[in-house]
Amino acid sequence: MLKIKNRFNAERDISGCGLCGIINAKKVKTNGSDIKKAISVEHDRGNGLGGGFAVYGNYRDYAELYAFHIMYDNLPAKADVEEYLRKNFIIEKEEPIPIFRTSKIYDHPYLHRYFIKPKSDRQDKLFHELGDDDFVVNSVMLINQNYDGAYVFSSGKNMGAFKGVGYPEDIADFYKLEEIEGYMWTAHNRFPTNTPGWWGGAHPFTLLDWSIVHNGEISSYGINKRYLEMYKYNLALRTDTEVITYILDLLIRKHRLPVRIALTVLAPPFYQKIDKMDGDKKELFTALRQIYGSALLNGPFAIVFGYSNGMVAMNDRIKLRPLVAASSGDFTYVASEEAAIRAVCPSPDMIWSPKAGEPVMVEFEEKKVPQKGGLINL
């Protein structure tokens, strides 16, 4: 069982979480200064008990390896986890995550990262044949549940989560995000409501390439948790947001639902709307609600969800949390407040408020290859 050390002031101000996301559809990379600037406009939406970022495209040199970010409360925990990793993974490279101590972030766990791939002759093969992704998921669950004082907070390829207790702009300085480049960024400013503010509890929540930042409360947490546990997900982090990451992993990676359909499971139309649909559509939505009723998210939420093919921002079905989106050339921005977008993109081509339950989806464009003898589209 994971022990939560909480040395942080739990005094509460009236506020709500804030989130931001920036994606370049052509995979042009930017450093972390824009996302830091955008989320810092939403400073007053959090209370310093959690800030974090996810970046995609930052580990180009190790793009084929799983990048594990692990936080340790003590060195024995590090020795134990490393023993497990050495037994089961080929460790190509490992190093402390570069940090810069500031007066604002001084109390932190030991942060280390590993670029690894599962061994082909690892022990679990005696009992079952798991794909690499499945084995990584099992390993993350195992470490987070059974290794006291250790917590894997990032495990994807060519992406990473950087998070902790503090305001997001201070967390950005702490991890030196201005020196990191990526083609997609998400950010979160936390105002913990029902669960403690601790380093592992900051957003984003990630598993493999999935990352989630979330503003809201998942009141269906109990149902979602029991449902996920049937599929051997272990929910050890004491926060509702975790379920969203695992539901998406289950629906998209394991059950192979298209992303658009998986999102419909999270925020499905009400039955009175389904009743008015016709034919195939009605049948599809009815089936989804029946099969995946336990994966439905109830309660207010706005989420930004990053994965290897793109980014999604979405509200709950009756829009109980704010969300604004804007586009400018190949960039798409999403945020809790328009001001956050304007801080980094003063005159977007388009700016709008997405409707309840209707996702803003951006997928990376495949590189266009010029045709022989002429230019494309001519």
Add this chain to the structure above:
Amino acid sequence: MITIDAAGMHYKELNRLIREGIANGVKKFFLENVNGQYYIGDGIKGDDVVININGIPGNDLGAFMDGPTLIVNNNAQDNIGNTMNAGKIIIKGDAGDVVGYGMRGGRIYILGNAGYRVGIHMKGYNEQLPVIIIGGKIGSFFAEYMAGGVIVLLGLGLEDYDELDSDYFASGMHGGTIYLRKKIDFSKYSKEAELYEADEKDMDFLKKYLTDYADSFNIQAEEIYKKPFYKIVPSSARPYAHLYTSA
């Protein structure tokens, strides 16, 4: 008259400067480079105070405001005019969610669209008559639990009007009046309110506000009157009187 450059300024400092200015007799303010500062104009008094805002004001613009006029030359965020008591807020772009929550007096004019939950819990009493006029379209839960006051929904420039009415339109409405320029089958939204054609008395009442609205945005008043007005009023002041008891 004073000009405040709000670039990078925290809302506490910005609002302190505004309050200080009002206390010192300043009547006209120009706020430049506003971006996301919360609570601008909250609780301030003074019928002759006018605050011009360039940039995007943050949430809770003009909450509890009691007299002054706020002019926003861009879009504005959520919770505009929360529990506002008197004065005027003019938005020359779009407004976010929850415009005029619990509003009990004054006027809010929006040139563009407004988000979800416009006028929720809006109320009026005797001469206290809050008025919201929206030029574009609106999100769901429009006028939810409306208890008083007036909301006018113009849908200017919307040809088919499809997006003018939305889910849960006026659900729980039990006071006040909604005017709109579209005949809708209201029974599909709410059993608590009814749709009528606006009569002469209604149009007389509206004239003052619509003229003021048109002047605020330099639009032709004739444009507004091109289509007939309809009104929605609650069928009962106490729709749930017998929810838990027999009649």
